[in-house]
Amino acid sequence: MKKIFVLAIFLLAAASGCETPQKAPPQEPAVEKKTETKEEPKPEAPTTTRDFYKSTESRVVAFADVHGDLQALRSILRATKLVDENDSWIGRDAILVQTGDLLDRGPDERAVVDLMLKLAKEAEAAGGGIIQLNGNHEIMNVMGDLRYIPSKGFEDFQDIPGEVPNVPEVARGRVAAWLPAGPYAKALATHGVIAGVNNALFVHGGVSMQVVRYGIDRLNSETLAWMRGVAPAPPQLLLAQDGPIWSRRYSEPEPSKSACDELGNVLDTLGLKIMVVGHTVQKNGATQACGGRVWRIDTGMSAHYGGKPHALDFSTDPPSVIVAE
Template sequence: MHEPEPAQQVASAAASTHAAPANAAPKPLSSRISREAPARIVAIGDLHGDLDKTRRVLRLAGAIDANDVWIGGKLTIVQTGDEIDRGDDDRKILDLVEKLKGDAKKAGGEFIALVGNHELMNAVFDFRYVTPGAYRAFGDLTAADPNTAAFLSQLDPSARGRAAAFAPGGRYAAMLADRPLFVKVGDSVFVHGGILPKHVAYGLDKMNDDVSAWLLAKKERPPQVVVADDGPVWTRAYSTPGEERCTMLEEALQGIGAKRMIMGHTVQNGGITEACNRKAWRIDVGLSHYYGGPVQALEIKGDTITALKEPG
């Protein structure tokens, strides 16, 4: 199921930007979005407010036990965004992930959560996919900034807590500001929607920094290149690729210095799929209750890539 494109919600107020030429040499990626390869990586796609399935896929990955305690040791988990919307449990998922980020670090591992389109939609109060239970879960939050509070007073009372949470500068917006749009771990680059050559030329670090600054209320608008219809959290360019799209993917990967791209965003009916000679991996399997898909994750050990599947 495809969602409406974001331009009219997010980008209408954003100033236009101009990408660098496609053949410009990419700048080295910062440590914020580039890691040395660990022995084992497990990538997890969209969670969409389903805490039960979130716990199940993390157990499948060997990350947590039945009590949500980190048992992954030096495992690296990459979750490719869209933890929220479509289900009642999205605040609990956000909080669990933040806890596991700290627990993994203490054990010598890492839990990396990326920003997806639904996280950015909530930051502009696009709440079309919020459930009644998810509104209630944020009902205890209020805006600290007087100007924000005055604006939120115009919203339906049921939405004010959530809006306070995700408004730039709000508690959960600040949480998201610490999450990158992209991460490169070893030879694999991870993103919610996809990275196009023009994104590489524009600068992945710049996009990350500008989105973070916006979520912290240090910039007035998100960067147009991110929230455009073909932005990295929205594009579906590699969802049904042909030869032209595979050539485009190869160009992007060369610019990043990666062998493969792992992405969520577009539901793959029946489970994880690959394309472009195993250089494109689509891991949004619709595992949430909303979609009713299987519980799966993608394991990466060097160049050995395996789809992990819940038994049954």
């Protein structure tokens, strides 16, 4: 079924012109559960022992969507003084949060991912770390959705071995690299899709109260289990239009009152102060909304969008914006 799903997406790639969420691969037919009595999961209580949460006295920096642009990635890493001219980590014990979408659109996807993976090891060795979240484009690739891959994105993965019949030869290395249990899917199966650091909640699209009730650790762990090939499918909530990798509710130019109210409920329930999101390009650079409780940091840094790389530095309160020239 997985192979058929991948082939179908590949054949339909040219027919789709807009970025939309895809449903998970079909699972076993739904069976009515007459004895279903489960209660709705209760919100998680704020505590520093949760897996998705990290408390640190180190410097914290965050930036969003890279979309296969190695030059843009290097420029923001250097502007934040985390990496030197040789692409080596110099941030010491700093924590970098990248909110997903390293992939698709740009020509340097593999180089971008490889650099981030290398820096993660160097940062850890220096006492710091990189929290690499997965956005909708990482999840789409693991699902076999190839709609936004540039031609070079197929060429750069041709050396990845793997049996993926029913997939055109040009795409086999790419698909083998990113399908569940593939080497790149497993390499990014680390921090899930949502992370909390100090007073901030980081996510690609947005976190709703439905996600909080479902359980952030549960959503992360189920997503990572699927990426590692030990679960048959991702959680359905991950793929929902208003799920954590697809939501744009907090990223509209002027979020609605109901969106801001829900944002406040999410943060207050989790004991956090602000949410930091990517996914939706902010044409005028990093912006705040909802009384400063959400930062939108997808500034379209890749050449595909033509924006400038921006990052948030949490050494100040509120965070300061760093712009790479």
